[in-house]
Amino acid sequence: MPFCSAPGQAVTFPDAVFTAATSVCVTGLSTVVMATRWSNIGKIVILCLIQIGGIGLIALANMIFISFRRKISLKNRRIIKESYNLDQMGGVVPVMRSVVKCVFLAEGVGAVLYAICFVPEFGWKKGMTHAVFLAISAFCNAGIDLFGETSLAAYVSSPLVNLTTIGLIIVSGLGFIVWWDLWDKFRKIIKKELSPGRFFRVLRLQSKLVLTMTGILVFAGALLVFIFESGNPLTLADKPLGTKIMASFFQSVTTRTAGFYTIDQSRLSTSTVIISLLWMFTGGSPMGTAGGVKTTTIAVLILSIVAYLQGKKDVEVYGRRIRESYLRSAMVVAGTSLLILFTMSVLLSAAMPEADLADILYEITSAVATVGLSRGLTPQLNVTGKWIVILTMYLGRIGPLTLGTAVVAKVRNMPGSTTHLGEEDIMIG
Template sequence: MKEKLYRLVTRFSTTHTILMGFAVFILTGAFVLMLPISSASQTFTNPVDALFTSTTSVCVTGLVTVSTHSYWSFFGKVVILILIQFGGLGFMTCFTMLLLILRKRVTLKERLIIQDSLNEEGLSGLVKLVKRITKGTLIAEGLGAFFFSFQLIPDYGVLGGIWRAIFTSISAFCNAGIDLFGDNSMQAYVKNPIISIVTMLLIITGGIGFTVWWDISRIFRDWLKNHLGIKRNLQHLTLHTKVVLTVTLILIFSGALLIFVLEYNNEKTMADLNIFQKIMASFFQSITTRTAGFLTISQADMRTPSQVISIVLMFIGGSPAGTAGGIKTATLGVVILFIRSIVKGKERTEAFHRTIPIQNCERAMAILAISLFILISGTTVLTVLEPQMSFMDLFYEATSALATVGLSLGITGSLSVPSKLLIILLMYIGRIGPITMAIAFGIRRGKAQKGVKLPEERVMVG
């Protein structure tokens, strides 16, 4: 069995291997969740709901058609948690750790797949990076569970509290947004700083990207070793880290400020909270939209401008090589910088005293264009399939699915079977990455013209 899995992974192209790896785990998870042992009622689960739950877990989304808390048995919840952990770490990270456990050598082909799945530039140090990712993930999730237990053990007892602390910590770090608190998610803890702050920290840590972790830790180690000034050490951060941190901070604070202003006196969301609780709830909403899926205020009860802001934040999502979805903060940063260079008439796109390669700019624009096309197409199809539902409800749902967020205006369980299947497809595309999916289906069969440069001719645009 192990040899068959090994041959399967190394047989296909890097892109197709990633696609197939996630698909196999989704289908396997769906089969297990269909079994009577997985449901609390000990009956077979509808195949569509089982597939939906498996997909939302592996794709770390959080949209659910049945209550995770009440519908699934303990066994079913454990299966969901395993799928979340697998989805958060990624197919090739888990596969590489399996090879290391089995003491198998990681081949060049497998290193190429890891490189593609983690969006890394080079091949050197990839296995060490995978080890660090796994170790860092377990440490972060362990710390999160430890702090959660201070609140959840008094609420649910020792065993119930520890179980919920572990589940919530893994789900938060993996940006899954699936919880065991019932249909209202974390609304009961909107005033609780332990649950809210720890959840926000886990979401940011998981969503900021593994490569950013190690870059920051490298700078921190250098600072301890050389005792240089913080500012001087920060200058040695990579351009990627600088762009990610800058865009992330701008989105978090601007999103929180807008939500705070718009929802300040909304009686259905934040009117009865004190000023500290309102600030905390605003930051939670700004952070969870990128792309966690937990909620402390009702999404359906927010004002329309707040919902629009949430859609924008969901679409942007987290950062590359992390557990979050969306087009990614780095993509947005590069697109903005590229547009700025065009407006200013510059030949090169520059940031932080560095030049961004034109290939990066082209890829960022392609990701934005493909993602918008998929989102608009998906929303349009949903409006045809669900004419009785409002456009905002469906647009919110489609954005949440494609960006693997998990927030909803409360319509997921009411969707028809075709709509659920479409949402499943959007979640899958969102987790794999729109451009990866496009490349997988757009690889040229013919190679005759490779390297041949055709005559250049301008086209009027704008």
């Protein structure tokens, strides 16, 4: 609509659809400069779409029903139960309220911390606008900001902005189930019902896998980026040691579907680009705001490979066996994402033959994993390229998750059969 565009800034329909898609899919890729192309009303619309995409449509719809004192249908209760891995359908309303409260609390804390930096720099009105917008965008892993074309590059040496953004991205990427599990164990420690030494041991398997994979990805990614970029004259070579460390951690964390950057992505070394592609594809954890194939999916695939190489029949970790239905789901999610990635890369290459292959792979991986990082290709997309990336963002946000959930549900509901077809040998490898 005209009132959403800034004065003198016309927006084409494909750009409007692209902006809506990147906002509700919490991706962050943008064909226009968000800070200058949209009016205040347009920015509010974008922020609302980001919040909807972050909380989730199911959670939002049911919270509206709860607010109007309408009953949640049995079907929706069953969906919420499956989505949040609840033991029973009786407590879905408190769960939904807890989710929304946690989201707004985290975003509020982030906004306050950002305000400490932005208000002295921009004044109360503009400073608070930047703080609130960035806090919501960071927590929802949207990667959209109002600073123009350079994202957070101006704050590469700011510990407050870096640590706040990293914190919001990691916390939201852990997932609500892990939040509640951690909080439950912390409460037991405070009440002296649980010794601190047994804290990790009594966590649910979901929490253990998420925390382990998150720690490995964050620190391993930061170490690799530090090694590859410390001597790169185009990025960190002339930066102090503290800035190099912060920038390395920021790059490691933001590639897991956040989309902000403090280092120009087009100037990264080839080694860092490859690492970033792998980290983007992995993404965050289930039931959070992050995208990607998820940390648990990669963990299950790695564990299954290790188990089969060791000749084990079952996939085991932390003293537990992982169900076969989850192995199937992991293969479907990863395989589907790779298929989308390959198909869309080919289509975008055909639509933009002049574009560099590395830029296309970076763009499509960022879109399918809903990351939002780009090497500068997004503003150069032609009309066909824009629709390809829009479809990729949409498929990346709902495709693998929906398929994975459907596979698990189908396997669980499949009646047992005593009839099996005859076996025949084939050659593998």
